[in-house]
Amino acid sequence: MTAEYAIETSGLEKVYRSRFRGREIRAVSNLTLRVPVGTKYGLLGPNGAGKTTFVKMLLSAVNPTLGHAALFGRDARDPEARRPVGYLPENHRFPTYLTGRGMLDFYGGLSGMESSERTKRISELLDLVGLANWADVRLKKFSKGMLQRLGLAQALMHRPRLLVLDEPTDGVDPVGRREIRDILNTLTGSGVTVFINSHLLSEVEAFCEYVAILRKGELALEGKVSSLVAGRGFRVCASNVPEQALLEIRAIGASILPSAEGLEIHTATREQANMAIDTIRSVGGLIDAVAASSTSLEDVFIRTLQNGKAA
């Protein structure tokens, strides 16, 4: 039977308890998420939102307090569920005593690949990530960007059906980022599901089809990137706006960002923009500019987080 979802979680929760004080930190709360097979999915959230804990629960590095996670329909706690998964962790620490070739060979072996298969695959991947000349150099001589590319090769080693990438372009120069994105794009054509946890909103917007935003361990927003960024809105630049007026403007659903000259107020509709302008003028504030704007993923992200703060 073929699973419909590469990742499926229901009511997933992680509470960290300090051993002596008995304090609780809820890192992930009641998280239900479905990642369809073959899609490119981005997980976003500010620091401490629970993204990495969520990924670690999927891969059994962290034991969930409550709830259930499945990979291709199989309980994520079952080691066999992880066989079709390739993972590139954030802040990875690959054994520096290994060479590039040795590292790929080791992790390929742990993924259950036969020796002959590994030998062939290593050459292919080192070529793919542009490290063929570094195959027999120890990892301690590799730069951060090279380690990141080698990490990606490691994740691809056993031809996974699901790639879980935690900050995949961290430390990589712009050209390298583009190359990584191109490699990932070729994979998705072959039915591989890519799940990216990243801070780089522009990259997620450029690459992912679906996105989920976590806020304080909870799912704040989920949807197709094309739908989320499709809506046009309005941008009002203003200055000398008192705090009370800002609260009123937030209450009508606008998001407010500080800018060099004063404030930028983003609204989804013309009516909201007019209400915001009326409010500013009624308290003696100054309107500097009004313009129509399209929504970027960054706008969606910030608005989602600000709505959470207002709530």
Add this chain to the structure above:
Amino acid sequence: MRHASPLWELISDTFQEARARWLFWGLFALSSLLIAIFLFVLKIDLVQGAVTLMGAQSTSKPIGDIREFVNHSYSWVSIALYIWGTFLAIFASAGLTPSVLESGRIGLLLSKPLTRTRLLLGRYLGNVCVVALNHIYLISSVWLILGIKTHIWEPRFLLAIPISIFIFAVLLCVVVLIGVLSESAALSVMVAVALMLVSTILAQRQVVVRLLSSQWSRDLWLAFYWIVPKVFDLGAAMKQIILYDRQAAWLTPIWTSAAFGIGVLFTAVYAFQRRDF
């Protein structure tokens, strides 16, 4: 489809790490130093002089006495190698468990299709193999040197190899448990070495029990004696076996130490299963 053995990969990786961190070569170098000291001692004919002396003094049964003297030498040398080898091995192994638990390394290992039990056992077995190779090298080299020099080949001396490896394997269980709980190599060494010393103290139970005034304190002493691995008793048993003592009590120290090691390793696996990384 048949998959490659991840256990073998983990054992092999532990070997590579031990080599890269100079632990393997450090053990090898220190063992070679000890072997060199032996060669030096024999070169100045200390043993030959003693053998000659024994032969001259006991003219009635010189051959038997010489054999006994050599066996005594063998037994003391085996004890020295047993203590030296175990201490060195514990110091060398202490960092190998915490290193694999480092953030950024363990997460990737756990994402592979293998159980946590297998991951920890692979590391443990790799560590045992590194030390076993060193013990084989050290003890068999000394055996060869003594044999060549005295022309008396005592195969029982080689018992020091499995016994040293066994007691190291038991103490390594403690090192692994402390490593899993605290990720501290220094604490692992402290606990394992303390256990060796405590074992030596507890082994004097026949004397101590007579000196203790209350029954509960005697019971407590004996309870600790039975729980703690018998590092001292095993060394003493090995010495007696080399001396052809048929009364050597080796079975009880073996099974009680093995039970301790299995219990501790089981606890380490349980703690490893429950931890979040």
